[in-house]
Amino acid sequence: MHFSRFPRTRLAHLPTALEPMPRLSDALGGPELWIKRDDCTGLSTGGNKTRKLEFLMAEALCEGTDLIVTQGATQSNHARQTAAFAARLGMACHILLEDRTGSNEPSYNANGNVFLDYLHGATVERRPGGLDMNAEIEDVADRFRSQGRKVYTIPGGGSNATGALGYANCAMELVNQANCMELRIDHIVHATGSAGTQAGLITGLKAINVNIPLLGIGVRAPKAQQEANVLRLAQATAEKLGCPGVVGAEDVVANTDYVGDGYGILTPGGIEAIEMFARLEGILLDPVYSGKGAAGLIDLIRKGHFEKGERVLFIHTGGSAALFGYTPAFGYDDTPIAA
Numbered sequence: 187m188h189f190s191r192f193p194r195t196r197l198a199h200l201p202t203a204l205e206p207m208p209r210l211s212d213a214l215g216g217p218e219l220w221i222k223r224d225d226c227t228g229l230s231t232g233g234n235k236t237r238k239l240e241f242l243m244a245e246a247l248c249e250g251t252d253l254i255v256t257q258g259a260t261q262s263n264h265a266r267q268t269a270a271f272a273a274r275l276g277m278a279c280h281i282l283l284e285d286r287t288g289s290n291e292p293s294y295n296a297n298g299n300v301f302l303d304y305l306h307g308a309t310v311e312r313r314p315g316g317l318d319m320n321a322e323i324e325d326v327a328d329r330f331r332s333q334g335r336k337v338y339t340i341p342g343g344g345s346n347a348t349g350a351l352g353y354a355n356c357a358m359e360l361v362n363q364a365n366c367m368e369l370r371i372d373h374i375v376h377a378t379g380s381a382g383t384q385a386g387l388i389t390g391l392k393a394i395n396v397n398i399p400l401l402g403i404g405v406r407a408p409k410a411q412q413e414a415n416v417l418r419l420a421q422a423t424a425e426k427l428g429c430p431g432v433v434g435a436e437d438v439v440a441n442t443d444y445v446g447d448g449y450g451i452l453t454p455g456g457i458e459a460i461e462m463f464a465r466l467e468g469i470l471l472d473p474v475y476s477g478k479g480a481a482g483l484i485d486l487i488r489k490g491h492f493e494k495g496e497r498v499l500f501i502h503t504g505g506s507a508a509l510f511g512y513t514p515a516f517g518y519d520d521t522p523i524a525a
């Protein structure tokens with residue numbers, strides 16, 4: 187894999203740290219847990235979309251773009267990181283936010299990532315749930331093009347073969363780090379949604395032939411659909427990288443048992459995972475992705491899915507800004523402020 191063949195705008199803080207989680211490992215009494223801090227990629231509270239945006243926004247720059255149009259759920263981390271990246275490059279950013287949860291919580295609809303979208307200067311339009319959002323952004327882009335704007339559209343989650351290059355590169359980065367640290371890694375676990383992260387990682391891991399199993403914990407789609415989405419994108423990514431055929435169906439594994447009532451709806455396991463990471467390791471997860479991913483990791487450890495003595499790496503994909511859209515779900519302090 188030769189990433190220098192592709193245009194790239196280097197704004198992410200890389201490599202991200204690879205660190206042990208000793209207190210969480212002790213508390214669970216299972217495998218030795220490590221974490222890769224892709225929540226600390228730099229721009230606007232960080233997260234996994236920044237690696238994808240390095241390749242996507244470079245393409246936009248090559249095309250002379252003045253306006254980025256993208257989409258996501260109301261508390262989209264992708265939208266927020268895109269708004270920040272666009273700000274840094276002096277481009278305008280227009281975001282379509284889809285109401286996927288039906289939540290009327292004021293904090294969900296206006297705080298967290300939504301607040302940051304506006305803070306970065308993006309313009310925002312809302313959409314009801316259930317539309318084909320990638321078709322919606324193309325319609326909106328055409329509207330802007332007819333006004334003479336030079337528009338580049340980015341699909342939800344930045345998940346196409348260009349964006350997934352960022353995670354193929356992450357696979358190479360983390361294996362290099364582990365080799366330098368003489369750290370054997372037995373499993374990698376992370377949250378999977380729009381599929382670009384898992385597709386990129388598995389493409390990278392297979393292309394460098396390291397034989398570390400990768401497990402995506404789903405946050406939305408059923409298992410068969412999620413695995414099909416990841417496989418399709420991994421195959422396109424491998425083709426783009428010049429190693430077609432390296433990823434087979436057997437390499438793509440998603441566990442979707444931790445979605446709960448649906449995308450963006452917090453689960454008891456998610457709350458427990460967020461509290462454990464915060465209280466044992468001082469690390470902030472998020473309610474939509476990494477919290478559910480960690481809930482899956484914790485439950486699988488309790489069920490004996492991993493051997494004691496194995497080393498499991500959790501890739502922290504970010505999202506902590508969304509916590510501020512979900513504070514009521516934690517129920518910490520309902521005491522009214524004294525008059």
Ligand SMILES: *Cc1c(COP(=O)(O)O)cnc(C)c1O
Nearest residue numbers: 263379380381383475503504505
């Ligand atoms: C988008 C996102 C994911 C999922 O990554 P995909 O590439 O969409 O599968 C995981 N965690 C966080 C915090 C995210 O924002």
